[in-house]
Amino acid sequence: MTFKRIALLHTIGFLVVVIFNVTPWYFLMLTVAQLIFVPITLQLILKKENRLYYFFAIPAFASIFILQTTTTTEWDILLAGIYLLFTLVVAIYGLHRFIQRGFDHLEEFSIDAGMMYLFIGGMWFFASVAEIDTGFSPILTWLTAIHFHYSSFLLPIFVGFLGRLSKRKTYNIICSVILISPIVVALGITFSPWLELASVLLYIFGIYGLIVLVIKSDFPNKLQKTLVLTSFGALGITIIFSLLYAIGNVFGVFALSIDFMLKFHGFFNSILFALCGVVGWSILTPKTKEIKSKFPISSIRGKYVIGEKILYKHLGKESYKGLVDDMGIYLEKSFLSATIIDFYENTNQFRLYSEVNWHNWFKPFAAIYRFFSRNVQQLNLPYTNTQMEMTGEIIAVEDGRKNTRAWLRKIGKEVIFVALYSSHQRNDKYYMNIALPLPWSSMIGILELNQNGEKLVLTSKGANGSDAGIYLAFRQNVFRLPLQEQFIIEEKKDHQLTAKHHMRICSIPFLTIQYNINKRSPS
Template identity: 60%
Template sequence: MTYKGIAISHTILFLIVAAFSVEPWYFLMLSVAQILFVPLVLKLVLKDDHLIYYFVIPAVIAVSILQITEDSRIDSLLALIYLLFTFIVAMVGFKRFINRGFTNIEEFAIDMGMMYLFIGGLWFVASVLEIDTGFTPILTWLTGIHFHYSSFLLPVFIGFLGRVYKPASYPWLTAIILISPLVVAIGITFSTLLEFISVLLYMIGIYGFIVLAIKVTYKNGYQKSLIVTSFGALGVTILFSLLYATGNAFGIFGVTIDFMLKFHGFFNCLIFAFVGIVGWSIWTPPARYKKLQFPISKITGKGTVGEKILDDYHINKTYMGLVDDMSIFVDKESLPPMISNFYEQTMHYRLFSTVHWHAWFKPFAALYRLFSSRLQQLNLPFTSREMEMTGDIVAIEDGRTNTRAWIRKIETSTIFIALYSIHTRDEKTFMNISLPLPWSSMVGILALQEQDGKLLLTSKSALASDAGIYLAFRGTIFKLPLEEQFLLEEENKILTAKHEMRIFSIPFLTINYRILLK
């Protein structure tokens, strides 16, 4: 069915439901989302995915029957039909995420909105079945509506916005919007003060997106006025949410739930949701994400990685260096000769490392050490004293170009087995490094560049198209929320290198190297 057909048929259905509803008027605020808003937004997101619509039809029929009939024996079945629909939507969102990973945060916002809808379905079922959630029935119902509007529609809308305009503030504002539903829920459950703080956090995100919405270039001025109005409605309703949370936390104001129902019902349903959907239906920006396509090593491990993994893939050839010629990456003349020579004649050098786990990550590092010694991969020491790494570089056949395995050890313990290769995209050559893991592999695509006589190797995708850290599993390439960076420099015939690792942009591991010519 076309988008116009869905809009007309579902609008007619909702008007019939509204006319014959036996429930209090405010229940229509959730019903209009379930019958009209959610199907329309899913159509904008999934476009030609017609399979999802086979789940939409029974879901909206079930909701409609619930709204126009008195309590009956089939209420449980009808509610579960809608819950199944929200679960399918969540699985579609999860599949979108798995096929892409932590890249294109605007698409991640849409994925999270789809997954949050299932939580809304759970609260809806709890409301229909009158399950004791620890809250009053009205608060149980309000939580369900919260996860349909603020947790489904809003993340999708900010995802559409990010497809068009994504400044440096966008990821941070998106993170606020995505975590706020959970923080609000925790605050309502455990602490009125936390609820108050979470609403303040929400305000930062909402007003930030109002500003971004004003700056975006749209299809036309009519679309801009609709979308800015939609986001602006949230800027009004969040103020009264703040007054309500303030009253709960400090007993200062007396904003009642009845007032919130009437006020939010008008602004959130008619202005934020309806106006927003009309605005984005004029022109829905296409996704910027392009499927990742670069060579992936066919070598994976099992319960143990270590040197055993080389037995089936080792070929009778050795290498002295990690690369044959550094000029394929950078202008060698702009670098000190020793840096290029280290990569081309790696086995002529001694490597001394000092591992520093950042304090907040040490408990996780200690836990991982229980497995890494057996795994013999990423088996970094917990101590911060300097230790020499030794090893070999051997030829490997893994389906990529001139792959070589760099085996690094500390004394007799295997620390790393990294499989080095290269690939070229858009006339830029990358280091393509694979670390075999049990039944999968971690892939580091590093871009190389000269910086003031130093060599920078980085996985930051902002600097190059393919750069990043990925998990490869059965043909799926999942971008991880990790970043790594090497900075090499020469001073007095000694090479030093600083290797930094971050997760969600937070540093968790730093390794300092001294590299000496044998």
């Protein structure tokens, strides 16, 4: 079934509901979302993947149609349950998209989050129909269902489409605010009027940021830009009245009635925001900019304990002296410190001293993490910042990649790292491909090597189209993690190197390791 036919079918269905509606008028605000805005928006995402539509969507929309055109019956809970099942399937599909990609391309994650939020809207709708005691009045339960269909489903998806079209510097911040706002709103309604007020202020920042982004972005045609700007602009108006409502709840200075909010928000959200947004993005839906990276992945997976025993189950037949055989595949060797080259090509000839520094905000998490890492014997960094020698050896292993060798590092008798080093080439560029076996999975670090004077910089942050990044591989899925790492290694004195290893999560620093690397004496 084509997109136009689906849109026409749902529009006719909604018009029939309007004619034969047996519920109060304001219930149509949720019905129009369920019968028109949700299915059409999903078609913009799914395109040819119509199995979701035929097997789950048609029964769900038929259930909504029956609910709105018949009086209360004993079948209402079943009908609401069918719609709830549909929203669950949509959420699972959004989660599936996310797992296949991970935290790469925030605009795609925004679309995933919108689909996952829809299930929460389905639960609140089911609670409203089934008259479940949620701790709120029936009208507030129903209004919460509306919130998760409009602000939590449509808005993140529209924001994702905008990111596909034009991703400016401030987009990531604004998109992140939009994504966390529905949760903050829900917490505010549940626990505190002050938190509810803060959530509205957060929404104001995000929505007006979106308006500015739309104004600065180039659209394929003026009509689409006008409709999208009208859509976000409508939210810019309604959010001011939401602010007044939240202020009234906190200070009791004045109060906006729910009846007024229903009429006002009903027009602006249903007609201007949702309808203009759906029509605007239907004119030309931006295509995803996601390019799936395909690089060799280590086949080695651990169980409860990693340690050095895992290596002896996968021993290779070769022997290696260093982490790489020839640094020349990565960059021009003549411009790089000879000692740095020597370290990577003859790693066994060097001694390594480390000083681990967990950042203050992360120390409570590091203490908990240390309890598990000690037992797993992988990524087992000490909690103290005392300088300690890391002893190690290079061991050949076979894991399905080319020339794989493990660098086993210990402090005393305690295993700290088991890292499997290999490389791969994409186009004309070579990447260092490092795997760290984990229980039933593997963490993959793909690093670009760049020269900065005589310093060597290894980074997981590459340009667009680069394979560089940190991933989690499990089964057939490769999931990009919100982690970034950077090594900066330089020669301070003859045959003496220093290196700094910076780790960040969501661009926030949480770990720095300082290394002093000395070449062993000839004896």
